[in-house]
Amino acid sequence: MSPRVRAGAVRRFAAHGAGYAAHSVPWFPPLLAGLVSTLVVAARHGHEAAAPLEAVAIALACGAGFAFDDPAFQVLAASPTPLWRRRLLRLLVVMPPTVLLWLLLLRWQGTASSQETLALAAQFAGLVGLSLGVAGVASRSSSRGVGGIAVAPTLFVALILSTTLPPRWRPLPLGDIPGGWLPIYLRWTAAAVIGALISLLSSRDPATSVRSRLARRVRVPSFSRTLRA
């Protein structure tokens, strides 16, 4: 297949797949999260930015966690499109409006400094990463393909557990911690990377997992031996 033909096929797939994803994504959670976030910023407009924008980041991240919910995943498991590609399409549909809304609310609320903006951005990225990681694992392990329900309670438990630690040792800091901005950037960025990695690992296609490949290698020779016999 020439590169031009392949590019055309990819474009057609993306357009068709994105349409399917947009129809099948449960939109109520992201929309409710967006509404609640807007109300929070409207209510706290003019006050300091950190608290309302932390709430916004949590709400939007929890809403985005429902992007992987796909009750038809068992039917689609046998399709040639692998799991990671189906999930990528769903993310391409859900994430742009989520990030756009966050940027608009950030601009509306305003921040005191560029460092604060960067810290809030790192926090948003970290929460979204963790949310997708939890949603990926939960969707994969759920028999119904729905993992979004696990995201908000898991983040709730994780953030409260983090808050019970002394500020110096909090892995997911809400508010200020000793050491200034740098530890906040680093910890939330690390959370984003870890969450994204977990999400990627959970998006491996079940049919091409290492276990199933090994099982095939073991099974095929014995089958051929049977044929020869």
Place this chain on the structure above:
Amino acid sequence: MRARVPASSISGVVVSLARVEGRRSLVHPFFLAGLGFALIGSGLFIRASLTRSQVTWGDQGWTVSVGFAVLAILTMMGANHAALRDRRERTEEQHSMLPAGAPARTVGLLTAMLWPAVVTAMLLAGVAGFAAARGILIGGVEAVHLLERVVDVLTFGALGIAIAAWLPSPFVVPLVGWAMFLFTPSERPASWHAIAPFVNLRSSELAMWHVAYLIGLTAIFASVALARSSARLPSVLASGVIGIGIVATSAVILLTSACPAHGPCLLG
């Protein structure tokens, strides 16, 4: 058409459902996570009382209160998850054909919240017993605060079920839980803080009014949940009106007496 079931059988069904749901709620992952936080809070108090001298409940007891407040929020999430089970598993239509209808199931679920409340009461009694054994004085007002933590579990459980009845999405209750956690009253006391769910008042009488306020809220949430499941209207209305009466009376007393313009502010 559904066969009419005698009231005595319905109450039997409710008790059976409450037993099953109560046991399930005790092993629900959300409740177990909440129990973990309650144990962490209690453990911090016990450690402080073992390692420091002259520990008072007023100085160190807050870790216990916070742990059990988180338990109440996670109980709400667990109750909501249980109440949405029919919708999640798509068994609403199947269960609607049973002789005992949706109201019996809702009452059973509401009654099941007694199980987490009893476990909470036992744990708090254990912490209070330990404190008493260590010579840490738990006065009347502190005892009422402990009672409040038990009632919180019932109130939030009923809230989770009411939300599931009217807003059947698994995303709503976690947002409510987050709101409870993030939007705590500020350090500067204001009279409206007295009607926040997790406030500690420094007067036994006002703390008792706060317990009454929480009980009233529980009655309102239960009525709201039952109103959705087409329960008998007079009984639902009666419990709702009683709840509103209790909440209105206690809220007026709390708002006027907890932090008056002239006099000491009794918010903890």
